[in-house]
Amino acid sequence: MEALNRIVSRKFKNIAEDRYEQIIKRYREFLLLPEELVLPEVNSILFPIDRFSLDIPEELFETLRAYAGASVHLIYVSEKRTLRLIEQTLGKEEAEKLKEEKINFAQKTLDTLAPTLEKLGLSVKPSRVIGSKSDDVIELMSTGRFDILIISRHFGSEPSKTSPMSPVVFKIVQHIERPVIVY
Structure with missing residues (x-):
């Protein structure tokens, strides 16, 4: 200065x-x-995804290449509240069918994205969670196990013309103290 x-x-x-x-x-x-101006050392990355955040730009992969050698916890988060609403309105059988479809979709998504990240020199640990998108991400980041969060601006909801990022992402960014890349 x-x-x-x-x-x-x-x-x-x-x-x-x-x-x-x-x-x-x-x-x-x-x-x-x-x-x-010194970039922090990044050894572990939390990368939550859902059905709204699957349009990942090529520039993000180029950025991730800079963190080669880091471990990435790639986590697909499904909203538990949605399943409860389905169960209350359509019954337990329909809720179980939907849950099974969500699990299959999440697994296919993880199976597609994980090799792409591994090609960048990252060690990927994929997992699926059914819970609260914002609370689970905030809780994981507060453990101190992750150096950085990478999250889509559409994580948790459909894109809108009035808001540059979803309310879920806004809440997450407000509640964590670690660096964040919002794509």
Whole structure:
């Protein structure tokens, strides 16, 4: 920060110097210090997916290539509340059929995505969970086992034109203290 102050003072000396001092004071919190420019070491990644977040851009795979050697917990999360609603409205038999379909779809998705991540040099541990999408991800991140979270902006709900990310992702990002890549 001190280097920036010197540059601004030298460059704009006698030219609206007070104005630039005010700008430096106001925007100090937005400027990165040299030690903040260092990328954190990433050894473990939490990568939750669901049926809304399967459109993964190629740029994300390029970014993940930088973390070669890291372990990825690839987790497909199905909402338990949805299954309960189906059971209450259509009965236990229909809920079981839906649950079985969700498990099959989740497994196919994991079986497709895991090899792609492994080709990037990542060690992948796929799993399926039926629970609360936001609470489960927040709980997993709060254990401290993961260095970074990678999550789709559409995780948990269909995309909308009025919101850049789903309420589920918004809640997750607000409640965790680790770095997040939202794609």
